Amino acid sequence: MTVSYKELGLVNSKELFKKAIDGGYAIPAYNFNNLEQIQAILQACVETKSPVILQVSSGARKYANATLLRNMAKGATEYVKELGYDVPVVLHLDHGDTFELCKDCIDNGFSSVMIDGSHHSYEENIELTKKVVEYAHKHDVTVEGELGVLAGVEDDVVAEESSYTRPEEVEDFVKRTGVDSLAISIGTSHGAHKFTPAQCTKNEDGVLVPPPLKFEILEEVEKRIPGFPIVLHGSSSVPGKYVEMINENGGSIDAAIGIPEDELRKAAKSAVCKINIDSDGRLAMTAAVRKVMKDKPGEFDPRKYLGPAREELKNLYMHKNNKVLGSAQKA
Ligand code: G3H
Ligand code: 13P
Ligand code: ZN
Numbered sequence: 001m002t003v004s005y006k007e008l009g010l011v012n013s014k015e016l017f018k019k020a021i022d023g024g025y026a027i028p029a030y031n032f033n034n035l036e037q038i039q040a041i042l043q044a045c046v047e048t049k050s051p052v053i054l055q056v057s058s059g060a061r062k063y064a065n066a067t068l069l070r071n072m073a074k075g076a077t078e079y080v081k082e083l084g085y086d087v088p089v090v091l092h093l094d095h096g097d098t099f100e101l102c103k104d105c106i107d108n109g110f111s112s113v114m115i116d117g118s119h120h121s122y123e124e125n126i127e128l129t130k131k132v133v134e135y136a137h138k139h140d141v142t143v144e145g146e147l148g149v150l151a152g153v154e155d156d157v158v159a160e161e162s163s164y165t166r167p168e169e170v171e172d173f174v175k176r177t178g179v180d181s182l183a184i185s186i187g188t189s190h191g192a193h194k195f196t197p198a199q200c201t202k203n204e205d206g207v208l209v210p211p212p213l214k215f216e217i218l219e220e221v222e223k224r225i226p227g228f229p230i231v232l233h234g235s236s237s238v239p240g241k242y243v244e245m246i247n248e249n250g251g252s253i254d255a256a257i258g259i260p261e262d263e264l265r266k267a268a269k270s271a272v273c274k275i276n277i278d279s280d281g282r283l284a285m286t287a288a289v290r291k292v293m294k295d296k297p298g299e300f301d302p303r304k305y306l307g308p309a310r311e312e313l314k315n316l317y318m319h320k321n322n323k324v325l326g327s328a329q330k331a
Helices: 014-023 035-047 058-064 066-083 099-106 122-138 167-177 215-224 240-248 261-268 279-295 302-325
Strands: 027-031 052-057 089-096 112-115 142-147 152-154 157-159 181-184 230-232 272-277
Touching: 014 027, 014 272, 027 035, 027 089, 027 302, 035 052, 035 066, 035 279, 035 302, 052 058, 052 066, 058 066, 058 089, 066 089, 089 099, 099 112, 099 122, 112 122, 122 142, 122 167, 142 167, 167 181, 167 215, 181 215, 215 230, 215 261, 240 279, 261 272, 261 302, 272 279, 272 302, 279 302
Parallel strands: 027 052, 027 272, 052 089, 089 112, 112 142, 142 181, 181 230, 230 272
Antiparallel strands: 152 157
């Protein structure tokens, strides 16, 4: 039995991306794998009237169960209406690594998939991406491809070094694969440790400022494929307040440095129309849970620590939509 995303009330990303590029903002792509995360994402996006991409990695599918996640996404489209505003919801596979995984998601209610062939050779990446696009487009599902490698951890793949996207390849890649959007590598990376302190300079307030993103690569890509939807992965900002809160409450997270918000805002105004954020949500939840554990050692009702974690997450996502991505009021 297959389930079309249309039966679940979801949308693909085509129209959303067109509007985002024209409007100079980016659609948030927030990862989730449990109830409190999807509640926080949807509440924040309804309150800010933002379109939203619910993003599921293959690790999340294994963790939470694919059937349960699909039904949570189905619930999501009903829940947003119940909350009072029918924001468009996309269900997207994050970092799909095989045709079979993408097909399984397409057959089971996903409206968008990423096929990440960036670890393969250029020609193999094209072949794999094209195969996914051919299947996805038969089902009106949108496909994100990737050129260039981001450093950091994605499921079982760990890339020590990033390699920037080569602008001279993008036109050929897009034409030969038929992808609907393209993730590029311009200096972002996955996880909470995107830069070492040694790579940063200190500003007048003593805050470590990382090296700027390679906007010159983004501009060159835009010149070669004008108006084509670009995606930024690894876009967590790693807010200092969460790292401090974690460390003050028994945690130990060293030298965590993310992408400054003003750089993401600048990117969102360009052809970047989808910005992926996962690590910031993990930090916000962990910070809130640790605080309750420290302040109330006798507490053992999960709602008493997951509730505050959900509230912290919601505040974080509302801030992103309002102040960073610019997606608020665009639904
Ligand atoms: O890019 C990776 C995402 O943050 C998903 O992470 O594979 O640990 O679920 P995960
Ligand atoms: P962060 O680790 O910076 O949150 O990036 C998440 C991501 O790119 C998911 O695909
Ligand atoms: Zn990613």
